[in-house]
Amino acid sequence: MYTESVAPEPVRAVVRCLWQSISTGPKRIVPDGCVDLVAGDGVVFVAGPDTAAWSSLTPPGVALRGLRFHPGAAPAVLGVAADELRDLRLPLADLWGHRGALLTDAVLSGTRTLTDVVSTATAEARPDETVAELLDHLHTAPARVGTPPAAVSERQLRRRFTVAVGYGPATYLRVLRLQRAIALAPRAPGLATLAARAGYADQAHLSRDCRALTGLTASTYFS
Structure with missing residues (x-):
């Protein structure tokens, strides 16, 4: 559908x-x-x-x-x-x-x-290249946001990222990990394996983020 x-x-x-x-x-x-x-x-x-x-x-x-x-x-x-x-x-x-x-x-x-x-x-849209760099970095499945370019302070980068994306890099990374877990779930034999493959620290990390972002426990949501 x-x-x-x-x-x-x-x-x-x-x-x-x-x-x-x-x-x-x-x-x-x-x-x-x-x-x-x-x-x-x-x-x-x-x-x-x-x-x-x-x-x-x-x-x-x-x-x-x-x-x-x-x-x-x-x-x-x-x-x-x-x-x-x-x-x-x-x-x-x-x-x-x-x-x-x-x-x-x-x-x-x-x-x-x-x-x-x-x-x-x-035609007139011009992306923020610094934000685009950070987005590319986050999509390579890092465990953490990482260090901003030398020319940009962490505070400035977070502000620019929030304006462009809607929330800060740390929140976006949480959303990205959840979407990765959703894509991987059909091929994962259990939540512990799913957590590892999706980039979570452990199953408890997956469970916390799943409840916060979906309103359901991981076992319920991924069933």
Whole structure:
């Protein structure tokens, strides 16, 4: 009921993928460190980066389509810091006013696509190279955030990272480890093995983060 496709070339630098889904009823959505632009059920909205699980109450059979930004890319396109969108579902009309309302009508009527909505701003989007370096580092499965470049203080880097991604590097690393565990879970024979493969210090570490980010115990969530 959920499919992803590669973003078209004009927006690929800022968009990780396009996706479509058909709701099967209430669903637990866990943090993934991303910002999405979503259309369906009579609304176009921005889904900000989450710090905890939330329940999607979309009725069964409702079709949704979305555009998922690369981590750190959304602010330059949307014109708002990612931490201001944290844990929010914000209608595009509230974010962009009259222009957002017109684009919402166009997307819902089928005369414009979500890619059209972001394409004009994509050409002018300039990523923060220092934040991009840290994101690359975190995606190599480190146990810790690491040391910032010599030209940037730890405080400055944390502030810039939070503006771009939605929360600080340490929180993003926790979310990244959880997503890695979710991907590895089908092939792991038990929680201890899963914890080791996903980069946790031990099974207790996995259990703490799982409860904090999903609201469920690890044994319940990964069953």
